[in-house]
Amino acid sequence: xxxxxxxxxxxxxxxxxxxxxxxxxxxxxxxxxxxxxxxxxxxxxxxxxxxxxxxxxxxxxxxxxxxxxxxxxxxxxxxxxxxxxxxxxxxxxxxxxxxxxxxxxxxxxxxxxxxxxxxxxxxxxxxxxxxxxxxxxxxxxxxxxxxxxxxxxxxxxxxxxxxxxxxxxxxxxxxxxxxxxxxxxxxxxxxxxxxxxxxxxxxxxxxxxxxxxxxxxxxxxxxxxxxxxxxxxxxxxxxxxxxxxxxxxxxxxxxxxxxxxxxxxxxxxxxxxxxxxxxxxxxxxxxxxxxxxxxxxxxxxxxxxxxxxxxxxxxxxxxxxxxxxxxxxxxxxxxxxxxxxxxxxxxxxxxxxxxxxxxxxxxxxxxxxxxxxxxxxxxxxx
Numbered sequence: 001x002x003x004x005x006x007x008x009x010x011x012x013x014x015x016x017x018x019x020x021x022x023x024x025x026x027x028x029x030x031x032x033x034x035x036x037x038x039x040x041x042x043x044x045x046x047x048x049x050x051x052x053x054x055x056x057x058x059x060x061x062x063x064x065x066x067x068x069x070x071x072x073x074x075x076x077x078x079x080x081x082x083x084x085x086x087x088x089x090x091x092x093x094x095x096x097x098x099x100x101x102x103x104x105x106x107x108x109x110x111x112x113x114x115x116x117x118x119x120x121x122x123x124x125x126x127x128x129x130x131x132x133x134x135x136x137x138x139x140x141x142x143x144x145x146x147x148x149x150x151x152x153x154x155x156x157x158x159x160x161x162x163x164x165x166x167x168x169x170x171x172x173x174x175x176x177x178x179x180x181x182x183x184x185x186x187x188x189x190x191x192x193x194x195x196x197x198x199x200x201x202x203x204x205x206x207x208x209x210x211x212x213x214x215x216x217x218x219x220x221x222x223x224x225x226x227x228x229x230x231x232x233x234x235x236x237x238x239x240x241x242x243x244x245x246x247x248x249x250x251x252x253x254x255x256x257x258x259x260x261x262x263x264x265x266x267x268x269x270x271x272x273x274x275x276x277x278x279x280x281x282x283x284x285x286x287x288x289x290x291x292x293x294x295x296x297x298x299x300x301x302x303x304x305x306x307x308x309x310x311x312x313x314x315x316x317x318x319x320x321x322x323x324x325x326x327x328x329x330x331x332x333x334x335x336x337x338x339x340x341x342x343x344x345x346x347x348x349x350x351x352x353x354x355x356x357x358x359x360x361x362x363x364x365x366x367x368x369x370x371x372x373x374x375x376x377x378x379x380x381x382x
Contacts, residue, residue: 008065010262011055011093013048013085014273015074016291017041019109023142023212024170026204028275028289029072038292045081047298049088051272054304056092059280062268064089065096066259069103079114083121090122100164100258102127107149115153115160125164125257126157127195133187134180137173140218142208154191164255166195171229172221173201174213181229185236194255198233199248200226227371245328247370264323266316282316284309318381325377330357330364336380343380352376 018029032041039047067089074082082103089095102125103118115126130150132138138147150167157165167188171181188196201221203210212218234244242250246264249257262269271278274294277286285305288294297304311319317335324331336344344363347353353376354364365373 008096008258008262008267009062010066010068010259010267010269011052011064011089012259012269012271012276013067013069013074014271014276015044015069015071015077016274017044017071017076018073019076019106020142020144021208023140023208024201024204026207027072030291036292039295041077042081044291045077045085047295048085048272050298051304052085052088052092055270055272059270063094063096064099066099066262067101068259071104073106073109074103075105075109075114079117079121082118082123086122100125102164102166102257102259104129105153106143106145107153108145110153110156112156112159115156115162119157119160119162124162125166126154126162127166127168127197128153128157130167130184130188131170132173132176132180133184134176137176137180140173140175141170151187151191154193158192164195165191165193166197166257167191167193169196169198169233170201171198171233172226174218174221176229178229178232181232182236185233189236189240194252195257196233196237196242196250197248198230198250200230230371243328244367244370247326247373261327264327266320266323278305282311284311321381322377325363325365325380326370326373328364330354330362333358333361333363336363339382340380343382347376347380 014028016029018031020031021029067086069082069085086101101123103123104127107128107130118126128150131141131143133147133150135147138145154165154167169184169188185196203213203220209218213220234250237244237250241252243253244250245256246260249260251257266279268280269278270280271287274287274291275289278284285308287304288297288306294304320335321331321340324335333341333344344353344358348355348358351366352369352372354366357364365376369376
């Protein structure tokens with residue numbers, strides 16, 4: 001495979017390990033007990049570096065603009081292994097001078113020394129899975145960290161020299177109150193982070209939480225309550241100098257995630273590791289899901305991916321519209337066909353799409369309507 005050498009190009013690295021599986025999580029993650037034979041946390045970074053070498057040979061040396069190491073809990077493999085992965089990237093790719101290099105972490109999987117080592121190793125952005133400041137909400141989500149751990153982790157990251165720090169929130173958890181949400185946002189603000197991502201709880205099929213909801217042990221999230229809490233979060237963050245740039249993401253000036261924006265603008269990215277998804281020049285694929293299967297394929301020199309899809313021009317168009325209209329930047333009017341343009345004009349007359357920006361050639365859902373962006377997208381696409 002070749003790839004036209006243009007930016008942005010992103011790398012996603014998947015670390016599939018977790019100390020325990022949270023009740024709401026359906027990500028491709030495994031505890032040590034679930035791994036079985038054929039793979040170990042201690043040497044797993046070597047497999048990822050080998051895949052990076054394969055990727056660099058498959059592509060025409062694209063310049064990497066962003067690196068995101070996610071999971072799972074990447075920090076479970078330690079700062080040395082994470083830094084070795086970063087060296088593997090540097091040895092096989094050119095990096096943009098402004099490259100953004102992020103790793104995720106659970107608040108209880110780091111300490112001040114590890115964060116200092118990660119910063120010294122070349123990481124320049126941290127993302128912590130805070131979810132909530134409420135002990136009862138954390139218990140319902142089956143998170144392992146204490147209520148104060150997220151603030152402490154963020155402060156340690158700032159002290160280590162990370163200018164860019166994100167805290168993830170989840171709202172709409174059964175039993176959560178508006179006060180819990182306000183407390184969580186205040187922790188984010190007090191911790192001095194420059195980015196907050198807040199997602200409405202989704203009860204995913206097959207999770208422990210889904211079983212509890214199906215058995216009547218927990219009520220499902222309430223859509224109206226979730227909308228109210230999104231508005232609470234938005235109002236508080238706006239007052240603290242954060243601007244929304246995607247329905248679920250807010251940042252202070254200079255704090256926007258370049259990696260996130262690469263996804264939302266349908267840029268090219270290669271996913272490394274088990275279950276990682278890739279998108280390069282209109283082609284999509286996913287790696288073997290289980291770490292042991294992935295490792296065996298690597299050892300045998302077999303293909304690492306299991307599903308490949310060539311996107312049609314219609315699919316590319318639909319995805320571009322769907323992603324762009326969830327962002328504050330919006331979509332150029334020229335991306336719409338004649339019928340879509342007419343529907344957009346009607347939305348602009350109704351005030352659902354910003355009429356001033358529409359007149360200037362940009363289709364953007366107004367701030368007050370952005371929680372309805374998915375409905376607007378469906379109707380716009382017809």
